[in-house]
Amino acid sequence: MAELFGFDSADIEFGSGFSLERLDWQVADGDKWLVAGRNGSGKSALLAAIGGVGRLRSGRINALREPIAELSITVQRGLAARERVRLEGGEGSEFENGTPVSAILEELNPDSDLLRELSDRLGLGELLAQPFLNLSTGETQKVLLVRALASRHPVLILDEPLRGIDAASRIIAFNCIERFAGMRTVILVTHEVNAVPDWAEHLAYLESGSICYQGALAASEATDWLEQMSTLTVPQMALPPRVTGQASLQAPQSPLVVMKNVQVSFGDLPVFENLNWEIHAGEHWQVTGPNGSGKTTLLNLITGDSPHCYTNDLNIFGFQRGTGESIWDIKQYIGYVSSGLHLAYRVSASVERVLLSGFYDSIGLYQSVTSEQETIVAEWLKLIGLEKKRQQPFNQQSYGNQRLLLITRAMVKQPALLILDEPCLGLDPLNRALVIALIKQLTQSKTTTILYVSHDVSDPIPGISKRLSLPLA
Amino acid sequence: MANYFNSLPLREQLAQLGTCDFMAASEFEEGVNYLRGKKLVIVGCGSQGLNQGLNLRDSGLDVSYTLRASAISEKRPSFVNATSNGFKVGSYAEMIPDADLVLNLTPDKQHSAVVKEIEPLMKKNACLAYSHGFNIVEEGQKIRDDLTVIMVAPKCPGTEVREEYKRGFGVPTLIAVHADNDPNGEGLAIAKAYAAGTGGDRAGVLMSSFVAEVKSDLMGEQTILCGMLQTGSLLCFDKMVAQGVEPGYAAKLVQYGWETITEALKHGGITNMMDRLSNPAKLKAAALSDSMKAILRPLYEKHMDDIMTGRFSGGMMDDWHDDDVKLLGWRHETSETAFERESVTDDEISEQTYFDQGILMVAMVKAGVELAFETMTAAGIKAESAYYESLHEVPLIANTIARKKLFEMNSTISDTAEYGCYLYNHACLPLLQPFMEPLNTDVIGRGLGLNDLGVDNQELIRVNQEIRSHPVEHIGQMLRGYMTAMKAIG
Structure with a gap:
């Protein structure tokens, strides 16, 4: 030929x-x-x-x-x-x-x-x-x-x-x-x-x-x-410490999430009808369902990124939604990663600053950081093997490494609720094993409740026992 | 109604034109508290209306919308925008009487009709807010004495206002209280809370006046921003094609060139943009810019004079009443230009190449920014206002051209800006024609192509000095300093 x-x-x-x-x-x-x-x-x-x-x-x-x-x-x-x-x-x-x-x-x-x-x-x-x-x-x-x-x-x-x-x-x-x-x-x-x-x-x-x-x-x-x-095997590791003295370290009220009779539709297409769900601190959940079953919409109701959080009966971390709280009051307790966030993370910033932005729930970094936060971020970078990339621009990293960094960004503050929406897309097998090992460690930490979303029902995550299975809308 | 600015005594005109002060972050420590629990009703749900509303609601405020009855009954896009985002929508009669703060976010042209309808429905001591003061200043709308009138003007398109908020930041914002309508002395507190609710406080807020905002906004948009970029695009493209540059390449150099070179402006002003050129190219650009400034100064002064006297707004309002004949004709004419119709090449052009082959474009930006700034400050507008309405906004407008050339720019900017751009372009094209005549592809399209980049020391020192000591660079350095204290880039 x-x-x-x-x-x-x-x-x-x-x-x-x-x-x-x-x-x-x-x-x-x-x-x-x-x-x-x-x-x-x-x-x-x-x-x-x-x-x-x-x-x-x-x-x-x-x-x-x-x-x-x-x-x-x-x-x-x-x-x-x-x-x-x-x-x-x-x-x-x-x-x-x-x-x-x-x-x-x-x-x-x-x-x-x-x-x-x-x-x-x-x-x-x-x-x-x-x-x-x-x-x-x-x-x-x-x-x-x-x-x-x-x-x-x-x-x-x-x-x-x-x-x-x-x-x-x-x-x-x-x-x-x-x-x-x-x-x-x-x-x-x-x-x-x-x-x-x-x-x-x-x-x-x-x-x-x-x-x-x-x-x-x-x-x-x-x-x-x-x-x-x-x-290749994942080495033994210990999680870096949490920061001291950040407001969001105060444990929020449990249940973390209460949804009552949630209704969401896009145009004429109903996504949820009468959905009821509670997440209690320390109960780790895996949400599964086929493509288009509304997994991301469900998460957006929690993070405040869906406008439907104002039209439903939701109590998130003790805030009844739509009663004067801001989305930043909600987000301070959440670490979050998804394909949507990955697409939206389009600002020019160094790898280190992207991780630091996890402390402030922002895309890009707009506030001054403490030396404690910098130390913690350095430890996380070491843990994921990217310490040499610390000063390099985030947007010039490979897709897989960007994804790994955004997962780490969601973890740095060891939030009350860690939401991982199909986190491992694009990760090579070793990095995937690394992320799973980190999740397992976090499930044992007592401070972080995990919400792991995947379309794949045959993909159990160690340490996560509760299941919510969404049918196709 | 009579032009409000013209009704003021000179000392008031000067005082209001000269208002623009950067506000300390500590002034916003109360956040949205002043508006907490109050009813905010937004009139109109286009780009500014929807996106400001989404931010205000996410900041914990009570936001709903009101639209014309026909927009509701026909389920127009504005109605769908509001309802699909979970907002309550009602007619003026349903929503306005309970509102504590009414945000008029309809296009300029609809303002007087909208205000006439909603004003009688507003409750006593409520507040009416604008994001652009044209109606108050140019049309001279009188608002009921018991109502507070404020302005909160994000200096970005609505979509950007939303995107920056979602990132955890905001866009630079001007606020103002209308001196004739602050019966309870609470205008400033409301404006500050409103600005905080849109995220503007994170990016920096300037205390302005209705007059300063309108006069500087009009001047900036019709001269350097839209006017110069449009005229420059057409002149540069036609020149390159006439000199044998491949049209697809010429179109790309212009379409993406503005964005690339003004990105340098955003980081370090005219100084940094000029520093991106080689030394011989910098001297060339400085000389071209000097020539253009000499040719165009009377035009910039005429635009400023017409804006100050109200002649500009009068002419535009005549066109409104004439069914926008001039505006629509212009929009069509733009779509028919050779630049607009050419499809761009897929060839890659490196970032530096846009500078090296776009010396004339760099010169046009320099000339336009400096002239607009000089003309505005000479007319009594404060350097801060002049900076925001000239240099600061150039990259934002350049982004729109990068997306879809002049069509995108003209559809993103307001009709008012587009009309001003029309006037500028018609006057500027013939003025620059003789200047363009002898120019070659060394300054636009191909680059100087020198092997020896040597220059005369004294000459380079003189030019650098001139660039760096321009007043737009002084104020720019200071304001960018404030901004980066808040927003760390990179």
């Missing part, structure tokens, strides 16, 4: 300061590659380089000339940013509702029959008329998957295609990918070594910006590399 694109001893530098080094990689028409490596090893950079991003310092690039259909965080962020622009009505003007899912899908291939079929299989049929930005994390991922697969572009880039997709849809998504991979060239990136499809032929394994192994995926050496990614 003819070479479709390739790199010869290429050193490529990116705006973030990251560089890919001594890149020797040739991809032939119709190849099926798995690209793997730990968080921060350069997987996204490699995908960007395929798309022509980056500055060639030395070596040679045989650039790809065919159009790419891509499913990745980069694409998702680009579409979300474009939507926000469209939604930002001018002074005095009215808002539009935003682009519907169907129009987003049709951008790469207007074949509505095909799109309808794929959408139905993944359970998106009802959502086609909904504004794209209203979708949940899992639903968004499904839309981007359908959009990429249905395109006729000869090169398919799938960066964690099953990220956030619920258990019921994973097999279907997996089969759809196989069907549409067909004769196309596919570059698949995933941390899920247990879910590598049979049709993948080659492995490129990255470490610190270089491809340290490439060859047949079936070779035993390939298996060794992949196993290395998941079998």
